[in-house]
Amino acid sequence: MNEDKSLRALRGRLLWFVDDPEVAGEAAHRYVADGVVVITGGLVTAVGGASELLPTLPPGTEIIDHRPHLIMPGFIDAHIHMPQTQVIASYGAQLMEWLNKYTFVEEQKLAQQGHPEMLTRFLLDELLASGTTTAAVYCSVHRQSAEAFFAESERRNTRMIAGKVMMDRNAPAALTDTAESGYADSKALIERWHGKGRQLYAITPRFAVTSTPEQLRLSGQLAAEHPDCFVQTHINENQAEIAFARELYPDSDDYTGIYQDFGLLGRKSLMGHCIHNTKHEWRAFAETGAVAVFCPTSNLFLGSGLFDWARARREGVRVAVATDIGGGTSYSMLRTMAEAYKILQLQGQSLSAFAALHAITLGNAVALGLDHLIGSLEPGREADVVVLDPAATRGMAHRLETARDLSEELFVLVTLGDERNIVATYVAGARAGRPEGGA
Numbered sequence: 001m002n003e004d005k006s007l008r009a010l011r012g013r014l015l016w017f018v019d020d021p022e023v024a025g026e027a028a029h030r031y032v033a034d035g036v037v038v039i040t041g042g043l044v045t046a047v048g049g050a051s052e053l054l055p056t057l058p059p060g061t062e063i064i065d066h067r068p069h070l071i072m073p074g075f076i077d078a079h080i081h082m083p084q085t086q087v088i089a090s091y092g093a094q095l096m097e098w099l100n101k102y103t104f105v106e107e108q109k110l111a112q113q114g115h116p117e118m119l120t121r122f123l124l125d126e127l128l129a130s131g132t133t134t135a136a137v138y139c140s141v142h143r144q145s146a147e148a149f150f151a152e153s154e155r156r157n158t159r160m161i162a163g164k165v166m167m168d169r170n171a172p173a174a175l176t177d178t179a180e181s182g183y184a185d186s187k188a189l190i191e192r193w194h195g196k197g198r199q200l201y202a203i204t205p206r207f208a209v210t211s212t213p214e215q216l217r218l219s220g221q222l223a224a225e226h227p228d229c230f231v232q233t234h235i236n237e238n239q240a241e242i243a244f245a246r247e248l249y250p251d252s253d254d255y256t257g258i259y260q261d262f263g264l265l266g267r268k269s270l271m272g273h274c275i276h277n278t279k280h281e282w283r284a285f286a287e288t289g290a291v292a293v294f295c296p297t298s299n300l301f302l303g304s305g306l307f308d309w310a311r312a313r314r315e316g317v318r319v320a321v322a323t324d325i326g327g328g329t330s331y332s333m334l335r336t337m338a339e340a341y342k343i344l345q346l347q348g349q350s351l352s353a354f355a356a357l358h359a360i361t362l363g364n365a366v367a368l369g370l371d372h373l374i375g376s377l378e379p380g381r382e383a384d385v386v387v388l389d390p391a392a393t394r395g396m397a398h399r400l401e402t403a404r405d406l407s408e409e410l411f412v413l414v415t416l417g418d419e420r421n422i423v424a425t426y427v428a429g430a431r432a433g434r435p436e437g438g439a
């Protein structure tokens with residue numbers, strides 16, 4: 001991956017997770033009040049207290065002093081749509097109308113030369129400015145959109161998961177492929193990009209409504225032929241969508257059964273939404289290890305419903321969290337978790353700051369099966385790092401005057417935080433484009 005063999009060290013307040021706070025409590029996180037992350041050749045090679053580690057570094061080592069800021073693993077977004085950065089904040093519709101009225105109109109522009117490249121540059125700039133260093137990305141139906149995305153991600157050396165959307169019905173003609181061309185284009189993209197540098201492929205049938213049984217069958221075949229690729233799709237987001245999917249696939253037991261019948265439900269399957277899963281469906285998720293992807297701002301904005309995280313946990317289902325731009329309304333994973341907190345509050349559930357920050361780092365890395373690579377500051381991990389100033393805004397600085405301990409400070413950060421709190425983002429040890437106002 002990174003050819004950069006240079007040695008550098010980041011100094012600040014370190015926070016990362018080694019376990020799930022909902023399971024391991026206080027033992028789940030590591031906090032070092034004056035710590036150093038040592039980075040060599042794009043990887044974390046040591047982490048610990050400044051007083052112990054600094055004397056061990058060779059003379060002349062570049063030490064970037066971010067004190068008193070917080071240093072964490074880069075954030076991970078498990079579901080986002082590259083073609084929808086100019087669909088975000090489109091008024092007044094729920095899912096099916098929103099797709100037809102806004103999204104499918106905008107996605108047609110990706111056939112234009114240069115348009116996917118422009119949207120990709122914008123998206124990656126925005127993600128990095130928000131502290132997000134990995135995302136699972138839907139491109140458009142056009143093969144070129146995924147080519148453009150991967151090329152730009154590779155240039156920036158970001159660890160990204162992406163795929164060309166497949167849809168062969170119930171969408172404008174300009175946005176449909178065929179079962180055969182969707183298969184062939186996806187296969188060509190997998191061969192070209194999956195595992196190239198830091199790029200990973202996700203087989204991406206948009207959802208059952210926009211794919212014929214033949215397309216889902218070929219998607220399942222692709223997944224069987226490439227078991228190390230991800231599968232990403234949507235499920236149980238909205239009642240009208242569910243009714244339509246059931247009508248199109250009358251032979252399947254339920255919505256989850258549609259994907260299961262075509263071999264699309266497994267540990268690498270990232271299933272967007274899962275708001276209206278039935279007991280039978282939760283069980284299928286638990287048995288196959290499929291991941292339910294919770295997209296708080298999108299679920300609220302499109303009026304889709306409240307994700308029941310406690311239920312998912314009880315059923316033993318793996319959960320990831322995501323923005324779902326452009327149904328979602330913020331690129332910031334902090335902002336996303338603030339809305340997650342409110343969704344859980346509406347159901348009598350809670351979400352600690354530690355649980356929220358775990359979810360967007362190690363939690364998502366585990367859900368993606370990438371925790372051996374990203375999501376932590378442990379030695380050996382890729383050095384994707386975010387530096388945060390919890391007192392970046394006037395309101396936050398004012399509130400923090402009364403914070404008594406770390407957990408209270410972090411709760412303020414999660415509840416009020418967004419891209420304004422990002423001081424710097426490092427991608428495999430290299431500092432990404434400096435966000436405005438960054439120090």
Ligand SMILES: [Zn+2]
Binds near residue numbers: 234
């Ligand atoms: Zn989505």
